[in-house]
Amino acid sequence: MSRFDEAAAQAARARQAVLTKPAGSLGRLEDLAVFMAGWQGRERPRIDRAQALVFAGNHGVVAQGVNPFPAEVTALMAQNFAAGGAAINQLCRVADADLRVVPLDLDRPTADFTTGPAMSAEEVVSAMQSGADAVDPDADVLLLGEMGIGNSTVAAALAAATFGGQAGDWIGPGTGASAEIMARKADAVSRGLALHAPSDTRGTLAAFGGREQAAICGAVMRARDLGIPVLLDGFICTAAAAVLTRDDPAALAHCLIGHESAEPGHRRLIEALALPIPPILSLEMRLGEGSGAAVALMVLRSALACHDGMATFAEAVIG
Structure with missing residues (x-):
């Protein structure tokens, strides 16, 4: 039985923390991205199918x-x-x-x-x-x-x-x-x-x-x-x-x-x-x-699009 990958979820949380937005400002969309990361076992989950x-x-x-x-x-x-x-x-x-x-x-x-x-x-x-x-x-x-x-x-x-x-x-x-x-x-x-x-x-x-x-x-x-x-x-x-x-x-x-x-x-x-x-x-x-x-x-697709496609503060040279 597949299990939630906490390491992937933690990596997704870390990514959320450095995206170009105030912390938590996407609300439950952030939770959905982390959920999908944990169950797909990858920091940047996707829905190809x-x-x-x-x-x-x-x-x-x-x-x-x-x-x-x-x-x-x-x-x-x-x-x-x-x-x-x-x-x-x-x-x-x-x-x-x-x-x-x-x-x-x-x-x-x-x-x-x-x-x-x-x-x-x-x-x-x-x-x-x-x-x-x-x-x-x-x-x-x-x-x-x-x-x-x-x-x-x-x-x-x-x-x-x-x-x-x-x-x-x-x-x-x-x-x-x-x-x-x-x-x-x-x-x-x-x-x-x-x-x-x-x-x-x-x-x-x-x-x-x-x-x-x-x-x-x-x-x-x-x-x-x-x-x-x-x-x-x-x-x-x-x-x-x-x-x-x-x-x-x-x-x-x-x-x-x-x-x-x-x-x-x-x-x-x-x-x-x-x-x-x-x-x-x-x-x-x-x-x-x-x-x-x-x-x-x-x-859910919107949550993953933001999680994957947004720039980080370092990438955008903000702050």
């Missing part, structure tokens, strides 16, 4: 009426991604990220977690492997996103199972749920939590499901092995990755949260994870599909 992965899956829990849209929309949106017509396509183009969409058995939804486990152990392993296999070893940074009707309900269940609390602490409007649908979401999550009591990562994924959530976990683990920093998207993506902390509290040390979602559970999740660098952006976004991570990539 950014990969964006969007995993798509369908969920049996939609039978509980937890979403205003039918499950068929997942496949339709996957087709929209492939045709270049979604928000993530435009954002990846502007941010210069190579986008790959990975549909995961869309014709075979997971089981309804209110009546039994969403996935078998074998299905969890298969989905995690799909996520790991999709990671490009040559990427300098990995962006993760998801698509799946009903997966904000799954995310709430995963977050509650991982960090505790009641269903009402974690559910949100998702794609625009009415008060009636919100009540059904809370009921479904509550019944799922009463039925399942998993204690580790794979058990939690099996209980509450989401092939795309399991794939996100697999991709995060593979990126760590390869030493690739990760940009997580919003609530659903972060809730999926957070399940890894059930096995290893430091599992997300190489991850940044791209943005704080408008989903109310995301702030609670961010506080529970307590990653060293706060979410890069807060734009009231709640689209999913990696969109917040893609916008955050533009900020």
Whole structure:
């Protein structure tokens, strides 16, 4: 497993201290440059290749009426991604990220977690492997996103199972749920939590499901092995990755949260994870599909451009 290179990070801090600016004046951009230096193992980190992965899956829990849209929309949106017509396509183009969409058995939804486990152990392993296999070893940074009707309900269940609390602490409007649908979401999550009591990562994924959530976990683990920093998207993506902390509290040390979602559970999740660098952006976004991570990539590129391209005081003969 790749580790943070403290020597490279210290060299990056030293460089920040002599660039032609007041100390600390670029704020969190400086922290991002140091973070990337430590995980890339070089004083002047770079992003020559950014990969964006969007995993798509369908969920049996939609039978509980937890979403205003039918499950068929997942496949339709996957087709929209492939045709270049979604928000993530435009954002990846502007941010210069190579986008790959990975549909995961869309014709075979997971089981309804209110009546039994969403996935078998074998299905969890298969989905995690799909996520790991999709990671490009040559990427300098990995962006993760998801698509799946009903997966904000799954995310709430995963977050509650991982960090505790009641269903009402974690559910949100998702794609625009009415008060009636919100009540059904809370009921479904509550019944799922009463039925399942998993204690580790794979058990939690099996209980509450989401092939795309399991794939996100697999991709995060593979990126760590390869030493690739990760940009997580919003609530659903972060809730999926957070399940890894059930096995290893430091599992997300190489991850940044791209943005704080408008989903109310995301702030609670961010506080529970307590990653060293706060979410890069807060734009009231709640689209999913990696969109917040893609916008955050533009900020990350800006941080590295300043870190690498600015003159030092000695080079500029200032002072």
